[in-house]
Amino acid sequence: MQAMIDANQIYIKGSLPHAWLGVPFGEPPLYGVVVVQSYSEHLSFSEKDEQLLCFVARHIRNAIERMQAKSDLRFLALHDPLTKLANRSLFNDRVNHALNLCKRDKNRKIALLFLDLDKFKQVNDNYGHHIGDLLLIEVAKTLKQSIRACDTLSRLGGDEFAVLLEDIGSIDAAQTVADKIIRALQAPFMLEKIQILTSTSIGIAFHDQSENNIESFIICADEAMYQAKQQGRNRAVVHKGIEQSQRISANTLEKEAIKGLLHRQFFFVFQPVINLASGKIIGAEALVRWQHPSMGTLLPKAFLNDMQHNGSVVQLDVYTVDLAIQHLKKWQAALPQQFQLSVNISALGFGSLTLLEAIQRHFDRDSKLFCHLSLETTEESIVRGVDITRAQMNIFSKMGLHLALDDFGTGYSSLSYLGQFKFDHIKIDRSFINEHYLSAEQSVILESISSLARSLSIETVAEGIETEHQLALMQQLKCTKGQGFYICEPLDELTFLAMLRDDKNLLLIN
Numbered sequence: 001m002q003a004m005i006d007a008n009q010i011y012i013k014g015s016l017p018h019a020w021l022g023v024p025f026g027e028p029p030l031y032g033v034v035v036v037q038s039y040s041e042h043l044s045f046s047e048k049d050e051q052l053l054c055f056v057a058r059h060i061r062n063a064i065e066r067m068q069a070k071s072d073l074r075f076l077a078l079h080d081p082l083t084k085l086a087n088r089s090l091f092n093d094r095v096n097h098a099l100n101l102c103k104r105d106k107n108r109k110i111a112l113l114f115l116d117l118d119k120f121k122q123v124n125d126n127y128g129h130h131i132g133d134l135l136l137i138e139v140a141k142t143l144k145q146s147i148r149a150c151d152t153l154s155r156l157g158g159d160e161f162a163v164l165l166e167d168i169g170s171i172d173a174a175q176t177v178a179d180k181i182i183r184a185l186q187a188p189f190m191l192e193k194i195q196i197l198t199s200t201s202i203g204i205a206f207h208d209q210s211e212n213n214i215e216s217f218i219i220c221a222d223e224a225m226y227q228a229k230q231q232g233r234n235r236a237v238v239h240k241g242i243e244q245s246q247r248i249s250a251n252t253l254e255k256e257a258i259k260g261l262l263h264r265q266f267f268f269v270f271q272p273v274i275n276l277a278s279g280k281i282i283g284a285e286a287l288v289r290w291q292h293p294s295m296g297t298l299l300p301k302a303f304l305n306d307m308q309h310n311g312s313v314v315q316l317d318v319y320t321v322d323l324a325i326q327h328l329k330k331w332q333a334a335l336p337q338q339f340q341l342s343v344n345i346s347a348l349g350f351g352s353l354t355l356l357e358a359i360q361r362h363f364d365r366d367s368k369l370f371c372h373l374s375l376e377t378t379e380e381s382i383v384r385g386v387d388i389t390r391a392q393m394n395i396f397s398k399m400g401l402h403l404a405l406d407d408f409g410t411g412y413s414s415l416s417y418l419g420q421f422k423f424d425h426i427k428i429d430r431s432f433i434n435e436h437y438l439s440a441e442q443s444v445i446l447e448s449i450s451s452l453a454r455s456l457s458i459e460t461v462a463e464g465i466e467t468e469h470q471l472a473l474m475q476q477l478k479c480t481k482g483q484g485f486y487i488c489e490p491l492d493e494l495t496f497l498a499m500l501r502d503d504k505n506l507l508l509i510n
């Protein structure tokens with residue numbers, strides 16, 4: 001030390017100690033030395049002093065470790081361990097705080113963005129959870145760069161993130177941030193030499209002094225995010241208030257829907273299907289409704305997507321087949337010979353063993369009404385599993401059930417499916433015919449579908465006929481059956497049954 005002092009490498013303020021004793025403690029990054037110094041020439045340190053200092057150093061180390069563990073725990077309680085972002089609990093707290101500030105200062109505006117990565121499950125399935133985790137970490141970094149330091153970014157769980165934008169001027173400003181995020185996440189990520197492409201769907205809720213509480217504010221953003229998914233993903237949707245409030249939060253829905261099925265809260269309305277030449281009712285489509293205990297009657301768009309999401313739609317399919325058979329039994333005496341009741345079956349349910357077994361049980365008990373039952377499903381069933389769908393369809397056909405391909409024209413619309421899969425009906429989606437004037441190309445496509453179906457002995461049903469013009473067009477194309485608001489809206493059971501018994505020509509009523 002004296003040499004360093006002599007070389008002016010260190011300066012001593014005051015005098016140098018006569019003796020000193022030091023005990024190191026800890027390990028990097030938390031370590032140090034406890035030192036005592038003596039300035040008296042008569043006092044030097046003994047072995048006992050050293051022991052005492054070791055004891056003190058150990059206590060200091062323990063105290064620091066305890067503080068560190070406490071602060072780690074506090075961090076873990078409030079942050080997501082993978083991305084180190086705020087977790088749901090911290091996020092909710094920040095949103096609550098921001099809402100309280102808004103109550104005091106009426107000029108303050110805040111917005112919530114709810115983000116869900118599109119097709120994240122596929123990344124996990126294709127490349128494993130390790131790459132999935134790396135993607136979440138990189139997404140978190142990208143999101144951080146797209147927002148201001150004062151905004152709160154959170155990972156709510158899985159592939160869901162949320163941003164609280166404080167003091168945001170307008171909905172447009174929130175939309176600009178969302179657009180920036182969407183663009184930033186479109187750039188490919190390189191993860192361990194694998195290029196991953198992702199995108200996100202964003203729901204935006206804007207707080208504008210209406211009596212928002214935290215729950216409704218969060219539900220609004222969540223609903224808008226689902227809307228963004230439904231509209232084709234990779235986009236942001238601003239919550240429009242009441243219009244979307246029929247959708248129930250996905251978290252509570254799963255439990256409620258299962259309870260609803262147990263308590264038989266789902267029921268049918270029936271939309272007549274007529275013979276387009278005679279105008280007579282030759283069948284009906286059973287359309288499910290949920291008599292929700294607190295929200296009233298819900299349409300499928302309010303719950304079907306979530307039920308598909310969490311898989312409970314398969315139970316709904318089993319339920320609706322069961323319900324349809326109950327109705328057919330009740331109506332038996334009034335049923336015309338060719339009458340068919342169509343039930344919609346989800347793509348998930350159509351290929352499932354659960355539905356097959358349920359139908360098999362009905363078949364074993366009593367199959368004589370099966371000729372009046374038709375199962376409608378969409379091309380999504382085929383795409384989910386070509387071989388399974390073909391095998392299931394063969395079994396269903398052998399049992400005497402009719403099969404219909406629903407919403408033809410909205411999905412893949414592959415004409416080759418018509419040859420490969422034995423559908424008895426195809427239902428031409430209303431989007432095909434709902435334009436005022438069909439383009440020449442659309443007319444040609446419709447004509448070819450109709451004539452191909454005829455040559456394969458498949459009947460065509462026109463869905464969603466809303467005008468006289470559309471009705472005439474479908475008759476001209478020799479489409480055999482039709483349904484739609486112009487002919488008749490979906491009806492409750494008693495009204496439908498009365499109409500069926502009357503056997504009127506529905507085309508003359510209009």
Ligand code: C2E
Pocket residue numbers: 271286287288299300301304313316317320343344345346406407430463464465466483484485486490
């Ligand atoms: P979908 O099978 O294509 O059913 C036709 C939908 O169009 C029904 O809506 C019906 O009310 C509506 N509709 C009928 N005529 C017209 C018209 O002229 N114009 C317009 N704009 N719409 C018309 P809904 O009842 O809301 O059902 C929507 C979808 O929900 C159905 O589409 C079907 O995919 C699904 N769905 C309905 N019931 C069930 C069910 O019991 N189980 C399952 N898994 N899905 C169901």
Ligand code: MG
Pocket residue numbers: 285344376406407
């Ligand atoms: Mg249908």
Ligand code: MG
Pocket residue numbers: 406407427429463
């Ligand atoms: Mg349809």
